[in-house]
Amino acid sequence: MAAAGALLRAIYVVDRAAKVTDLVPLSVLQAAFVVEGKVALAKPREVFAHLRDSGGVMLDAGLVETEGTSDDVTHAIAVEATRWQPEFLVTGTRGRRGVARWMLGSASGRVAELTQTPLLPVRKKR
CATH class of the missing domain: 3.40.50.620 (HUPs)
Structure with a gap:
């Protein structure tokens, strides 16, 4: 679906929002989300590497974080x-x-x- 010169970007959102119902410390939960995000982005990075080798497409993958408790x-x-x-x-x-x-x-x-x-x-x- 992407033409030559297109930029493809995969993101994983790390939800930093604190929840009263969470039974684990917020820092532990956030660290787990970061690890989960890195694992989740491994597949798009693999696909992107293959596309990069075939040329013509720019690629990016990364984590995006929510902003505190109101996001x-x-x-x-x-x-x-x-x-x-x-x-x-x-x-x-x-x-x-x-x-x-x-x-x-x-x-x-x-x-x-x-x-x-x-x-x-x-x-x-x-």
């Missing part, structure tokens, strides 16, 4: 999209339906509401 993952993605100004966003989705979607919501749907950038939600193969 969340969807806002961090929207802020990053505003800063970076991509032509197109692709987000992961769990594909929740029914009561689960009503109660838990959809991060991809919220990102679509917060940005003017076209968005494609993609669910992991099972």
Whole structure:
């Protein structure tokens, strides 16, 4: 989907928001999210390395952090999209339906509401 000269960027949002219900210290939780993010970004980096070898596409992958307790993952993605100004966003989705979607919501749907950038939600193969 990317033409020669395109810039592809993969991000993982480290949610730094403190929650009263968390039973582990916030620093431990955040460190675990950073490790999880690095593991999650390993696959796009592998794909990007292959694309880089074939030439014509610029690639970047990295962690983005939420800002303290008043921010969340969807806002961090929207802020990053505003800063970076991509032509197109692709987000992961769990594909929740029914009561689960009503109660838990959809991060991809919220990102679509917060940005003017076209968005494609993609669910992991099972």
